[in-house]
Amino acid sequence: MVDLSVSYMGLKLKNPIIVSSSSLTNSVDKIRRCENAGAGAVVLKSLFEEQIESETQNLEDEAWPYTHPEAFDYVRQMGMRMGQDQYLELIRQAKEEISIPVIASLNCISPRWWNNYAKQIVRAGADALELNIALIPTGFKQTSRDIEKIYIEIVESVSRTIDLPIAAKIGPYFTCLPETAEEFKRAGVSALVLFNRFYQMDIDIDKLELIPGYHLSSSDEIYLPLRWIAILAGRVGCDLAASTGIHDSAGVIKQLLAGANAVQVCSHLFLKGVDRIGVMLKEVEAWMEKHGFRSIEDFKGKMSQESSDRQDYYERLQYIKALVGIE
Numbered sequence: 001m002v003d004l005s006v007s008y009m010g011l012k013l014k015n016p017i018i019v020s021s022s023s024l025t026n027s028v029d030k031i032r033r034c035e036n037a038g039a040g041a042v043v044l045k046s047l048f049e050e051q052i053e054s055e056t057q058n059l060e061d062e063a064w065p066y067t068h069p070e071a072f073d074y075v076r077q078m079g080m081r082m083g084q085d086q087y088l089e090l091i092r093q094a095k096e097e098i099s100i101p102v103i104a105s106l107n108c109i110s111p112r113w114w115n116n117y118a119k120q121i122v123r124a125g126a127d128a129l130e131l132n133i134a135l136i137p138t139g140f141k142q143t144s145r146d147i148e149k150i151y152i153e154i155v156e157s158v159s160r161t162i163d164l165p166i167a168a169k170i171g172p173y174f175t176c177l178p179e180t181a182e183e184f185k186r187a188g189v190s191a192l193v194l195f196n197r198f199y200q201m202d203i204d205i206d207k208l209e210l211i212p213g214y215h216l217s218s219s220d221e222i223y224l225p226l227r228w229i230a231i232l233a234g235r236v237g238c239d240l241a242a243s244t245g246i247h248d249s250a251g252v253i254k255q256l257l258a259g260a261n262a263v264q265v266c267s268h269l270f271l272k273g274v275d276r277i278g279v280m281l282k283e284v285e286a287w288m289e290k291h292g293f294r295s296i297e298d299f300k301g302k303m304s305q306e307s308s309d310r311q312d313y314y315e316r317l318q319y320i321k322a323l324v325g326i327e
Ligand SMILES: Cc1cc2nc3c(=O)[nH]c(=O)nc-3n(C[C@H](O)[C@H](O)[C@H](O)COP(=O)(O)O)c2cc1C
Pocket: 020, 021, 022, 023, 045, 046, 047, 105, 107, 132, 169, 195, 196, 197, 215, 216, 217, 218, 221, 243, 244, 245, 246, 264, 265, 266, 267, 268
């Protein structure tokens, strides 16, 4: 019998599969389904900063330049599907009825609002907090430093306020991710989630209208987070959770080999149902037995850049040699 347990942000998880923040985790019933399917933990659907704002002031008066247009529309047109109080109630109920760790999630675009609300999340009983920080840098006069500063200010302001493990879920668009990752660590994160997959936009060429792009990932999307987990593992002083493109047990195993402490799965569970978690876990177990690994720790990070004697392989960006015989 192999041991699938892992440590993530100081939490003991019975296995490394976490259900990502999404509508798969927006009610206690759905969270229970994830637990019954075998999930090691869940990240609740995010509460968007604009949802807090809309209860706090008139959105039209907003001066902050980074508001998400779609969240703005969502809050204004569809009303508050889940406000602050309901969110806190979801955390409380989940903690009463569910035994796996429950990670709350806030979608942040500014360092405001959090002092009060983050404390309430702690009181509601969340085991940890994931900050889904996503700014689209459309300003022609902004520098990457300006943008990174906002990310760090958000983490600092939350970590100053609460004594709870904090993860930052970020996108891949940083100029020098290793340096930025260290800054996140210094600002107080216990983990980085690499990477968020952003809402995609598309164009309807008949109606000449903007439309949403396909919202679920494919298994090909694993390569970007896989490279960065492998490069950062063991070097940033915080845990890493892999997110995006994990659609099977091979994806889970690859990310653990690269050095992830845990993996987050979303699209695959939308496509195939949450019971796939149990199947993936069985396959991970079978793979571990086949390779003689008795615990995740036995192979975690075995394929990270830090553990490799061919570090240059991780930095190969151009097709010089890789495709010989294919091109
Ligand atoms: C329908 C849907 C809703 C999502 N809602 C959130 C959210 O509220 N907060 C968040 O941090 N990520 C959200 N995500 C992103 C997922 O948590 C995940 O990071 C992303 O889908 C990439 O993982 P995957 O390849 O396993 O799908 C959502 C994704 C989908 C498909």
